[in-house]
Amino acid sequence: MTTRRRLLAAAAGVAGAAFAPAVIGAARPRVAVVGAGFGGATCARYLNAYDPDLHVTLIDPATTYVTCPMSNRVVAGQLPPEAITFPLDHVANEHVAARAVAVDPGRRLVITGERVVPFDRAVLAPGIELVYDAIDGAPGGFLHAWRGDAQAVALRDAIRGMRPGGVFAIAVPDNPYRCPPGPYERASLAAEYFRKRNPRAKVLILDAKDAFTKQPLFEEAWRARYPGMIEWVPRRDSGTVVAVRDGAFITDFDEHAVDVGNLVPPQRAADIVRDFDAGRGWCSVDPMTFESTVAAGVHIVGDAIEATPMPKSAFAANNQAKACAAAVVALLRDRPPPAPFMMNTCYSLAASDYGFSVSGVYDVAEGAIRTRTAGQSPLGAEPGVREQEARHAGDWYRAITRDAFGVGDPKRGRRVVFERERGDCAICHELPGLDASSHGNVGPSLTDVGARLDARTIRRRIVDPHADNPGSVMPAYGRSSGLHRVAEGFRDRSVLGRADIDDATAYLLGLKGNG
Amino acid sequence: MRARVNLPRTARAGEVVTVKTLVAHPMETGYARDVQGTVIPRHIITDFTCTYAGREVFRAAFRPAVAANPFLEFHLRATVSGPVAFRWRTDRGEETTLERTLEVT
Numbered sequence: 301m302t303t304r305r306r307l308l309a310a311a312a313g314v315a316g317a318a319f320a321p322a323v324i325g326a327a328r329p330r331v332a333v334v335g336a337g338f339g340g341a342t343c344a345r346y347l348n349a350y351d352p353d354l355h356v357t358l359i360d361p362a363t364t365y366v367t368c369p370m371s372n373r374v375v376a377g378q379l380p381p382e383a384i385t386f387p388l389d390h391v392a393n394e395h396v397a398a399r400a401v402a403v404d405p406g407r408r409l410v411i412t413g414e415r416v417v418p419f420d421r422a423v424l425a426p427g428i429e430l431v432y433d434a435i436d437g438a439p440g441g442f443l444h445a446w447r448g449d450a451q452a453v454a455l456r457d458a459i460r461g462m463r464p465g466g467v468f469a470i471a472v473p474d475n476p477y478r479c480p481p482g483p484y485e486r487a488s489l490a491a492e493y494f495r496k497r498n499p500r501a502k503v504l505i506l507d508a509k510d511a512f513t514k515q516p517l518f519e520e521a522w523r524a525r526y527p528g529m530i531e532w533v534p535r536r537d538s539g540t541v542v543a544v545r546d547g548a549f550i551t552d553f554d555e556h557a558v559d560v561g562n563l564v565p566p567q568r569a570a571d572i573v574r575d576f577d578a579g580r581g582w583c584s585v586d587p588m589t590f591e592s593t594v595a596a597g598v599h600i601v602g603d604a605i606e607a608t609p610m611p612k613s614a615f616a617a618n619n620q621a622k623a624c625a626a627a628v629v630a631l632l633r634d635r636p637p638p639a640p641f642m643m644n645t646c647y648s649l650a651a652s653d654y655g656f657s658v659s660g661v662y663d664v665a666e667g668a669i670r671t672r673t674a675g676q677s678p679l680g681a682e683p684g685v686r687e688q689e690a691r692h693a694g695d696w697y698r699a700i701t702r703d704a705f706g707v708g709d710p711k712r713g714r715r716v717v718f719e720r721e722r723g724d725c726a727i728c729h730e731l732p733g734l735d736a737s738s739h740g741n742v743g744p745s746l747t748d749v750g751a752r753l754d755a756r757t758i759r760r761r762i763v764d765p766h767a768d769n770p771g772s773v774m775p776a777y778g779r780s781s782g783l784h785r786v787a788e789g790f791r792d793r794s795v796l797g798r799a800d801i802d803d804a805t806a807y808l809l810g811l812k813g814n815g
Numbered sequence: 816m817r818a819r820v821n822l823p824r825t826a827r828a829g830e831v832v833t834v835k836t837l838v839a840h841p842m843e844t845g846y847a848r849d850v851q852g853t854v855i856p857r858h859i860i861t862d863f864t865c866t867y868a869g870r871e872v873f874r875a876a877f878r879p880a881v882a883a884n885p886f887l888e889f890h891l892r893a894t895v896s897g898p899v900a901f902r903w904r905t906d907r908g909e910e911t912t913l914e915r916t917l918e919v920t
Contacts, residue, residue, distance in 0.1 A: 536839040553819040
């Protein structure tokens with residue numbers, strides 16, 4: 301008996317180690333999420349939140365994500381790159397750190413270089429591809445700094461090293477492209493840097509458009525803060541860059557000598573969704589569900605889709621991802637998807653203490669996304685308003701990165717863990733600072749849990765301890781279904797909310813057993 | 816109307832040269848309305864011509880569907896040294912002209 305039990309346990313252990321996701325996931329609907337930006341990360345987190353029974357696999361080669369929002373502050377030397385870099389440990393049940401190379405909607409597989417990931421539904425949030433074909437000689441060594449990678453730091457260093465009185469030029473593509481106000485914010489924050497460190501420098505914007513978002517607000521700020529420093533050349537004055545060579549941006553009618561050139565090229569949806577864009581460059585989706593119009597079971601959100609009138613912004617991707625997650629959960633349970641109701645808010649900084657914004661609210665009518673209401677910061681605002689909006693921009697950033705990437709606040713998490721009306725973890729577990737008479741010992745000590753377990757496992761054991769250990773007597777703090785003997789006040793809601801779980805995870809992750 | 820042209824200063828006899836032109840004009844269709852709901856009257860460039868050494872070598876008739884700030888690219892064969900003259904004319908009779916010299920070697 302003992303021998304047999306040990307053998308069974310050993311067999312289960314082997315299977316569990318090698319095939320854990322497949323075995324555990326077999327009875328649970330599987331959702332594969334490709335891409336860990338604002339669209340993908342948000343969607344993965346909300347899929348788990350809306351339905352903890354789903355097995356959500358995130359597929360992205362990176363283990364951290366560098367955001368495009370606030371990256372212009374890195375370019376301008378106002379923030380270190382770490383300030384815009386987030387771990388992906390809090391995002392899904394499982395993270396396959398590999399690049400997805402193909403999606404097979406027929407066989408329902410995402411294929412990476414290392415393995416295939418089967419899915420019942422897939423959510424693709426792959427972002428953009430940069431297209432240099434239309435610019436002769438491009439990229440020709442010019443940085444784009446447009447995809448949340450090391451280029452932001454390289455561009456920062458180039459700006460810092462520019463000769464006194466030099467020209468920093470930004471080539472801007474025609475619409476549509478990621479982050480419509482981004483080039484103008486970048487020009488502004490570079491000018492803020494130059495005004496202090498290189499006051500005779502010039503910022504030249506060569507634009508393939510004749511107008512741009514928030515234009516009167518930017519131009520008002522440029523007059524007030526950087527008179528004579530920023531020159532904007534629209535398409536009608538030959539702003540479209542058609543060729544580059546060493547030290548020069550070339551248009552159909554002019555050649556501009558540049559000391560530091562930032563070439564933001566035209567864009568299209570990322571290569572992984574090339575089969576789903578119907579040759580249009582951007583993918584078309586059913587706006588009720590964000591399911592591709594050409595690939596059943598495959599949903600696409602974020603910058604890769606055609607979602608006019610929503611812009612290609614982090615907040616738009618974040619809101620589309622939540623609507624998509626709700627639809628995927630409903631479709632997997634054969635329920636009708638809820639009607640999306642989405643928002644976008646986009647702050648721009650004309651200086652570190654000078655912000656303004658646009659916002660819009662969107663729903664779906666007659667198969668298309670529709671603007672319900674929209675607005676932007678007024679021109680000629682009273683003193684203090686722009687400064688206040690710059691502070692709001694910082695708060696907005698903290699809120700949206702928290703929502704998408706789930707990195708909690710350990711101080712708040714400590715209260716969640718200790719408070720009797722919330723986690724009350726000490727009823728069963730040892731915690732730091734408690735003597736033996738004031739904590740239980742039904743469960744293992746948590747004083748070193750951050751040294752034993754990774755963030756994903758800690759989170760899973762808070763949300764649903766039975767996923768790892770079906771015999772556990774610990775209550776599920778993040779589930780509201782499939783439970784026994786639920787107290788009246790907790791019916792249809794989990795003990796802890798998502799933010800509480802994020803915070804508790806952050807706190808527990810910091811317990812390394814050293815006091 | 817601010818206008819720009821780009822063509823080489825010199826060319827060999829018989830060479831085909833590329834000519835690019837760009838003109839700043841709103842090309843109001845007559846169908847759009849302003850924020851008060853008032854129809855914005857039609858105001859478009861209707862006519863573009865290019866003459867080379869006194870002879871018309873390119874003409875374009877523009878309609879309301881042409882986008883703002885029209886850009887044109889066309890080719891001509893260099894034969895003799897002489898002026899290349901460009902003229903844009905609107906439906907209100909406004910005119911912008913530019914002239915370059917092409918030297919044939």
